[in-house]
Amino acid sequence: MKSGRIFSALFFGLACLYFLLPLVGTLEFSLRARRGEYSLDAYRNVLADPQFHQTIGYSFILSLATIVLGVLIVAPTAFWVRLKLPRLRPVVEFLTLMPLVIPPIVIVFGYIRLYNTSSWLxxxxxxxxxxxxxxxxxxxxxxxxxxxxxxxxxxxxDVGTLTEAAQSLGAGWVTVLARVILPNILTAILSGAFLTFAIVIGEYVLAALLNRPAFGPYMVWMGGNKAYEPAALAVVAFGITWASMGLIQLFSRFSKHTQARR
Amino acid sequence: MSFITLQNIQKSFGATQVVRDFTLGIEKGEFVSLLGPSGCGKTTVLRMMAGFETQTSGTIVLDGQDMGGLPANRRRIGMVFQSYALFPNLTVAENVAFGLKIAGTPRAEAARRVDEMLGMVGLSGFGARYPFQLSGGQQQRVALARAIAPRPRVLLLDEPLSALDAKIRISLRSEIRAIQRELGITTLFVTHDQEEAMSMSDRVVVMSGGRAEQVGAPSEIYNRPATRFVAEFIGSLNLVPGTVRDAATGAIETPAGVIALGRTLPQANGSAVSLAIRPEGLHIGQDGNVVLNARVADSEFLGSIIRLRVMAGGNTPLVIARFNREGHTVPEPGQELTVSANASDIIVLDGVA
Structure with missing residues (x-):
């Protein structure tokens, strides 16, 4: 029992080191813009760069649009599959995994071929x-x-019964989704939304090949042209991601009806 | 024409037929129970009424309107589920107001109706709570209030008491019945618990294998079971195999001797039958017109009731139930006594037990 606890503490410590060392290294490096002392010069440079503001603002807006589009596509689909087509679940699950298998470059070249200026659309x-x-x-x-x-x-x-309860009270499909299903999976939607946000903020290939001024290409450009600023930028990006995760926790903690179940 | 008419309903899921030629008329304001073992098709009938399943053939007519093709949300039929199915993100008051809101009821009127409904189920002052802050019984009351609030034409109850503990189940049983009587709302209730069905309903539909075996008032179902299934499913029963000797006089030969029922039987002479009688239909002594000699095998003292197991005519086991009264002694095992019954209490069923 006691040796078990020592082992788990040891592995926990090793895991922490594994994750934290590169971060600490990046953070430490980002603070060394001035010779011989720690300073926030790199951060000051990054935050003063108008391109930083433009690209992160652009990516932020696009990530919101992506979240809305994603929820509109996924929520009704997942709901319908769960309710009416449970046998299709493995198929849909497999389909949703495709983007992990097929590289984004394939998607973007597909877009370029289909929707270029001399195409039908x-x-x-x-x-x-x-x-x-x-x-x-x-x-x-x-x-x-x-x-x-x-x-x-x-x-x-209990998707099935809640849907039927709402229907017996006169609710149509849109009302069922908007007033019963979505509010009850809000925490799940939020966690999906923040993951989406993190992906969109860091994405490079799509934005670069479509030649749009997103944050991903800006980070890469920065990495190729500056010494300390990319490290500062990485720390900022990590900060944004962690803040997102913190918000997930906060939302799930403060959604009233789920308090007692935790 | 009844208020609700279910006509020749058939329902199959793939190759399995779950409801067979089900026909039932329900009058306005009536409380009808569908009673049967699990898998007998009772819930499927209820779900077809609600619009959650579509019958393979047959028609459902409610208040002169054919329900065919009408989606569940346009039927104005309220439903209460076994699992309560309250919306967890809404407060009690918002839950009850849900149907009113969809119907476009003005806010002030909806608020009044919610108060009225919560008062009716004894939960005034609980409006601001969330479902998870209520006990199971309270949640089911809210579900009932929510279902009734938009004034549905019919109330469907799908085993609403099965998830509750025994004590709450019994008190909620009479409460539901009282509310139903007060509002005069036509109610269809599904249960596998015969005591629930018997104590609450105007009429009971006993179902088995997707068929309605018998439809009748609880006393009728209990005292005059129409089929062997109903006789065996409802209450407990003594079954004695026999052979019809003379159908005109009702003479039947049994292992305990020839029993004369004194009435004409529909069965032919020589056909195999079973005689069925309730434990409370058998008496000790010679009060009845069918008398048998028996020996006590054992006895159970259950407080208000004494239950005796006897061997009649040497080898026919019978169970007798009698009220415990001051001055009555509990017969000892091995004691010889005379058992009697009224011929009218003996039911003759086709086939051997």
Missing amino acids: PLLGSAAGSDFLLVCGYATLSLPYMYRAIDTGLRAI
């Missing part, structure tokens, strides 16, 4: 069209995470 001819395609691509990339998050949320509630 020249979406890439305009900035708005390209943004739309980018959001579609992001939604595809986040599909595995969004689907799993929402499906787990649906598993925690």
